Amino acid sequence: MEKLCDYFFIYFCPNLMICKNLFIGIAISNKLYIFFFSLLLPSRRVERAMDTLIAQLQRRFCDFTISLYHQGFLDDQFTELKKLQDECSPDFVAEVVTLFFEDCEKLISNMARALDQTGNVDFKLVGSSVHQLKGSSSSVGAKRVKGLCVTLKECCDSQNYEGCVRCLQQVDIEYKTLKAKLQDLFNLEQQIVQAGGRIPQVDI
């Protein structure tokens, strides 16, 4: 936020040296600073600056989304989820992926506990947990997580203890990576909306 303020003031500086301190004191939220700019500055300049900002954010959003698909983090099913989101249910995707990450935490913890019982590992329990996780990851389009679940299931079916432990660690890392990336994606969306822009439709 501070960087954006500086950007605006460097651009408009000649006219607003006095106003700068006043502005910094007042600007508490993104929305407030946009409001004050529209009061202090000629509206055309504001519009152009905001359009540039929105365009930049939208470009970043598109590039980031495409990279998530190309790097195999997401697949078509995620696109299906987005189709189900609209004005009536604007946070649908975020809500579903939140449930998915809760599932990941719970199921991975169950499997880790089962695998901890060295010499007495309940492979059936591990198998049913990974089956559930595979199902959830498939439903949200978490491609890499799903792939790892398939491998984990194979290790479990052949009662390959080392394989299971290794695979489970990878699943854990993978879901956390995806969680961070999706958080970044949602943050970008929020920034676009707050800047007054529209979230672009991305064709994969």
Add this chain to the structure above:
Amino acid sequence: MAEVLLPRKMEIANDPSKFGSPDPLHVLAVDDSHVDRKFIERLLRVSSCKVTVVDSATRALQYLGLGVEEKSVGFEDLKVNLIMTDYSMPGMTGYELLKKIKESSAFRQVPVVIMSSENILPRIDRCLEEGAEDFLLKPVKLSDVKRLRDSLMKVEDLSFTKSIQKRELETENAYPVHSQLKRAKI
């Protein structure tokens, strides 16, 4: 004559249950996965269906009044047009739920769709033999739900149209003079 008869006709016309449009399809969805429940609920709402979601086959049977103690009281008005259930669930599977529904007199006519993430042909065959309407591979697509809804709406529309025709016939029979007047354009 016309004044005496008109109010009665308007009463019928203003009663939405007699001459309104068909109710939205009511779907009962059964899945033990929280993610899948949220997903299927949204799919169905987007397809203009009324949705009830439960997390187990046991709860589905309770909802339908087919629980351990069979209660037939209060369930005559329960209208469920479609049941969609996951196959693999802890406790009672979707297949066992399908069998119980087909055994019940109240709900055996209700189409049941099985959903599964595993494409196992013997499983699919078994479900279809037991009377499942369809078998969908997960993740279910919007197009699958729309296809189901359209084919069920045709059945509903047909029965709805028939009930309209029946009522019109009853009205004609009750007020033969009115219909004569109608024809005479008074």
